[in-house]
Structure formats: structure tokens, C-alpha cells
Amino acid sequence: MKFLPEALPARLMSCAIALASLPLSGPALAAQEDIDLLKSYVGDWRGRGSAVLASTGQEETVVCRMSVHDAGAARVTFDGRCSLAGRTIAVAGTMIWNEEAGQYEAAMSSVASFQGVAIGRRSGDSIDFELLNRNAEGKEYRIEAAMALLDAQIGMDFQITDLSTGGVTTARVPFAQ
Secondary structure, three states: OOOOOOOHHHHHHHHHHHHHHOOOOOOOOOOHHHHHHHHOOOEEEEEEEEEEOOOOOOEEEEEEEEEEEEOOOOEEEEEEEEEEOOEEEEEEEEEEEEOOOOEEEEEEEOOOOOOOEEEEEEEOOEEEEEEEEEOOOOOEEEEEEEEEEEOOEEEEEEEEEEOOOOOEEEEEEEEEO
């Protein structure tokens, strides 16, 4: 993994928040196994990890908490806060299993200008999401986020690439209940 620009910590979390406000197509009759995987994330989570910022190349500590709630049918919502590089970043969103499309979809939002929908693919007991964002300034970022629920822990890995500069910022945060 590589590093990203100084404003990335805010952009990283803002990516997550902007998606939550976007409409997602709802699942008609989701596969029970996929619904069960989503519902297994329900609970209160805390995490401490690290991020390497493209602007400095330095490793920073990331401290997070997240609540995941059952929102009915094949949907869960989440909200959380992370502290990184002296900033607190709020994240909120929704994850669903879209039976018609045969995929997971996540919408997240933050206080920054990020907007997009992440498409998730299941691999065993993990769901990997990837999205491409074009913010209000027309800049493009490739956001890769992986989230896995394994042995009563959630692992989150992020890699954000500024497509205009090639700068990459990474973060890894393990969560436990």
C-alpha cells in the first residue's frame, strides 16, 4: 500500500458518510445466507489501528467506534466516529444485499464532498467493497475498502488513491465488540 494527500483523513471518512445519503435499490427476496452475514455485524464496535498519510509518509494512530443496527429486511445501518491526525471524522451509512443484482451495496456519507455507492462482493465471511468517487471539485479518487467479520472482529482496510497525483493513503483498523 502507498500514501495519499494531507486532506485524505477527512476525505477517507467523508467518503464513507456521503454514500449513506444515496438511495440504494432494495432487495426483493434476498438470499438468507447473505442477509445473515449482514446481520452478523449488528452491535457496538471499537477499533484502534494505523494510517499512513500520503502528505507526510508518517504513520498515525486511528481510534474508532462504530454502531451497526438492524434496519429490517436485508439492510443494516452504521454510524461511527474516528479520530485521526487531530481530527474527528463522522461516518454513517447503510449496507444491503441486492438480490436482483446479486451483490452487496453500501451507501456512506461524511461531512466532506464525497459521493458514490460502493459495490460489495462476498468472499467467504468477508465483503470487499470498491468505489470510484468524483467530488464536487471534479477530482477523482479511487477508494478501496475491505471489511471482514471474522472471529468476533471486524477488520477494515482502506486505500485511497488521488488519481490526479497518484498519491495513496492507507488505513487499517481492527474492531472488536
